Amino acid sequence: MVKVLGISGSPRRGATDLSVRKALEAAATVPGVETRFISLAGKTIKPCVNCDYCLRNRKLCRIQDDMATLYDQIIWADAYIVGSPVYNMTISGQLQTFFNRWRPLHHVHKGLLNDRVGGAIAVGGSRNGGQELTASTLVHMFLSRGMVVVGGGDFNCYGGAYVVSHDRLAKGAEEDEIGMDSVRRLGRRVAQLAAWIKAGQGGTESGPDDREGQVTIRG
Numbered sequence: 001m002v003k004v005l006g007i008s009g010s011p012r013r014g015a016t017d018l019s020v021r022k023a024l025e026a027a028a029t030v031p032g033v034e035t036r037f038i039s040l041a042g043k044t045i046k047p048c049v050n051c052d053y054c055l056r057n058r059k060l061c062r063i064q065d066d067m068a069t070l071y072d073q074i075i076w077a078d079a080y081i082v083g084s085p086v087y088n089m090t091i092s093g094q095l096q097t098f099f100n101r102w103r104p105l106h107h108v109h110k111g112l113l114n115d116r117v118g119g120a121i122a123v124g125g126s127r128n129g130g131q132e133l134t135a136s137t138l139v140h141m142f143l144s145r146g147m148v149v150v151g152g153g154d155f156n157c158y159g160g161a162y163v164v165s166h167d168r169l170a171k172g173a174e175e176d177e178i179g180m181d182s183v184r185r186l187g188r189r190v191a192q193l194a195a196w197i198k199a200g201q202g203g204t205e206s207g208p209d210d211r212e213g214q215v216t217i218r219g
Contacts, residue, residue, distance in 0.1 A: 011092060060104045080118050123165055
């Protein structure tokens with residue numbers, strides 16, 4: 001079973017939620033794919049303060065907030081479809097803080113995210129409203145964690161899917177036929193690549209316990 005986690009980084013439930021859900025629906029059409037969805041709306045996620053608790057103790061973050069319940073979801077997934085609204089030409093503050101709090105995953109489960117798949121969705125109020133820069137931020141987050149990035153297909157200037165909401169929340173996004181087509185293509189491509197990677201591993205498993213990226217043969 002290939003597990004795809006959809007993450008909406010918007011502080012409100014609207015166009016970004018819809019876009020990520022549409023991508024997950026498309027991902028679920030790929031045989032053997034299970035999907036889950038989380039929204040950051042209404043969640044309290046405090047900033048990383050670089051205290052090195054996770055580094056010293058090899059335990060997840062000591063900060064007590066909603067992030068504690070999200071780590072299990074991140075660990076569960078083989079692939080991620082992450083959506084963000086365009087805020088000041090980049091991702092939302094909620095999503096930036098969420099990603100900053102991924103740091104303990106590296107120190108506690110070294111190699112966990114290696115070769116997991118990431119797909120980016122950017123939702124703006126207009127057709128050229130900063131979606132490419134927002135998607136770029138998401139893509140570089142994926143790359144910084146050793147992940148494999150999936151683009152939205154042909155004629156995509158920067159890897160990801162771009163949606164225009166015309167500032168009318170979910171209704172506006174759903175009316176963007178080009179955007180909805182791009183998120184569906186992205187969803188399928190994320191699921192397909194994750195399935196190929198998992199199938200290609202065959203009798204090998206690499207993961208959190210393989211400290212320097214070694215592959216351990218399970219026989």
